[in-house]
Amino acid sequence: MQFLYLLAFWVLLPLGASASLFGDDCPTAPITAGNVTFTTAFTGTDKFSQTLLNAVRNAKTSIKVITHNFYSKDLSLALHEMARQGKQVEIILDRKTNENGYSELGFLQLMSHNPHYVKDKEAQLQDYIIIDDNILILGTIAAIHDADDEAKSSAGIVIIGNAPELAKKYVANFQSLWDNSEGFKELKEQKNKK
Numbered sequence: 001m002q003f004l005y006l007l008a009f010w011v012l013l014p015l016g017a018s019a020s021l022f023g024d025d026c027p028t029a030p031i032t033a034g035n036v037t038f039t040t041a042f043t044g045t046d047k048f049s050q051t052l053l054n055a056v057r058n059a060k061t062s063i064k065v066i067t068h069n070f071y072s073k074d075l076s077l078a079l080h081e082m083a084r085q086g087k088q089v090e091i092i093l094d095r096k097t098n099e100n101g102y103s104e105l106g107f108l109q110l111m112s113h114n115p116h117y118v119k120d121k122e123a124q125l126q127d128y129i130i131i132d133d134n135i136l137i138l139g140t141i142a143a144i145h146d147a148d149d150e151a152k153s154s155a156g157i158v159i160i161g162n163a164p165e166l167a168k169k170y171v172a173n174f175q176s177l178w179d180n181s182e183g184f185k186e187l188k189e190q191k192n193k194k
Contacts, residue, residue: 039159053078055159062088064130064174067142069097075142076104091115092177094124116181133171136160
């Protein structure tokens with residue numbers, strides 16, 4: 001079934017669909033294949049950040065984020081707001097990339113979040129968001145810092161909705177990494193003890 005979803009995406013993507021599953025100001029409607037919806041957004045041609053943030057802000061129960069680079073101040077604020085509303089927010093970041101001081105790790109920690117890193121992985125290179133264990137956002141999810149950065153960058157996402165079997169695979173992947181992770185807060189405490 002996963003193969004059919006991906007095949008439909010790669011066949012339909014060149015048709016030029018670019019829309020948001022979430023929000024009224026999307027330029028066109030999502031692509032559908034059966035019950036599955038595919039929504040794309042690219043920097044420079046679409047409302048990339050708005051599409052991503054609208055999807056996150058429409059979460060009903062949970063948001064799981066896994067990304068290599070986390071530079072997006074807007075996404076940090078949206079995740080913080082979702083957590084304040086009582087939604088479960090879990091974040092896994094690459095350890096080396098996010099310890100260098102260039103990411104939003106410090107801001108996330110300041111906002112009482114404790115992003116995790118996978119303990120036994122040298123590098124964490126996956127980039128996706130799972131919303132309500134049902135909606136997937138794949139692509140460059142957290143590397144765009146702000147609107148100025150978006151104008152100078154090339155990035156894209158695809159939002160896949162109504163694909164429960166595919167979503168289950170991503171949820172299982174995320175959970176296996178989360179179960180083998182620890183928070184950056186604990187890492188900092190360990191370093192301070194040395």
